[in-house]
Amino acid sequence: MVTLQKMNTDEFQRYLDTAAADYAKEKVSAGNWEEEESLQKAKDEFSNLLPDGENSENNYLFTILNEKNEGAGIIWLARQSPEKGFIYDIRIKDEYQGKGYGKETMKAIEEKAKQLGMNKIGLHVFGHNKIARGLYEKIGYKTTNVVMEKEVL
Template identity: 35%
Template sequence: MSFLVPMSKPFFAPYIEELMVQYAKENVEAGRWQKSGSLSRARRDIERLLPCGLDTENHHFFEMKEPEVNETVGMVWLSLENSTTTSTVFIYDLEVKAEYRRKGYAKLALREIEDFAATHNIVNIGLHVFSHNAAAQKLYNEMGYDAVSINMVKKINQTDVYL
């Protein structure tokens, strides 16, 4: 039995609602967004990416199912992205539920994502990780992921601006 199983329609709606909340929170914590309006911005971003929700073309949603007990321990959102120069599976979300973390489920999901990529003739797996998420960065480094670009920001204190 595969660890990643297609996400059910009843599971999708609450998953995507919680994802919007977490996406807004992460962007605020990273300093990319102001708290005010962050949830509506997250909703707008995700709705733009998923105009047909669960049925959006080239987007795949999975539940991580613990094979022994058939319990959902996490979720994965992938997108197949092809261009004239390369093909990529982009991991939009890989989330292990808090009570199941540090048990190897994320590594198992990443291995199955590699299998998914191979069956779709994909040559790259990409993802974004926030700079404050050291645990995720460590995991991805252990699994062979390399940084290919780094976004940088300098906060400007308005009281320090000289007019």
Template identity: 40%
Template sequence: MRIEPMNQATYESYLPVAIEEYAADKCRAGTWSENESLEKATEEFAALLPEGLKTKDHYLFTFRDETDSDIGMVWVHVAEESRGRSAFIFDVKITSDKQNQGYGKKALRSLEVILKRMNVKKISLHVFAHNERAIHVYDSLGYEKTDYHMSKRLDVSH
């Protein structure tokens, strides 16, 4: 497996899909309503990546297998913190035809190698509670739970 900087064409096809998926996840989590979710997701992405692939301290990578086929991608932000450099994974995806084959773990391990070279001491991420497959992968790679956000819907009768 190879990890390489994402090219502009891949970024342009990634962005609208990522915005839609993020909007849907925020709805499913109960954070946003459907009628506002796409607009809010678009605004968040625009604020986080104002210069697209050239946004300072944001790195978007593509994962490729030995046949040069696209396996997936990752978007990470690197920042200086009081305890050293840290990275936050904003998005990581493995293409649907490559899921459940160990590529996600390999991809994240490849990212770790790059981040260590960048003197990053800690990697963090957010995962939606309904994404049990991702939670399993992160647990198996040694990620620790650091916060819980919990909600209770009051408009549903029990």
């Protein structure tokens, strides 16, 4: 069983310190960005999405707590419209992966979304992240768009 607790300033800063770098690496891996510019682009995106940090309007950043009240990861839900939310990030710490924490966290965030008046949640998953894609499909998420790319040399 997991509990979602609103992220405090220290937790947010720790999250931000690693999230931008990780996001930049994912964008480079996916072939979307060049490595030299990736970190600055990632930082800019985070600044635009979260201008007031963890207190940015229509953004809900949570620390995922396990049954012992230990941090097991984070999840970030944003309101895109009055009825629709979007999960910008979910991170389960390595030692908790493969133990049901991802599935439990998704159930918990769906409950939070309902409490906030949302009736739909979207998310993005990189094509190479097969484990996450499998989880999302298993719990009822459907593919709505597919972007494909080919290098022509």
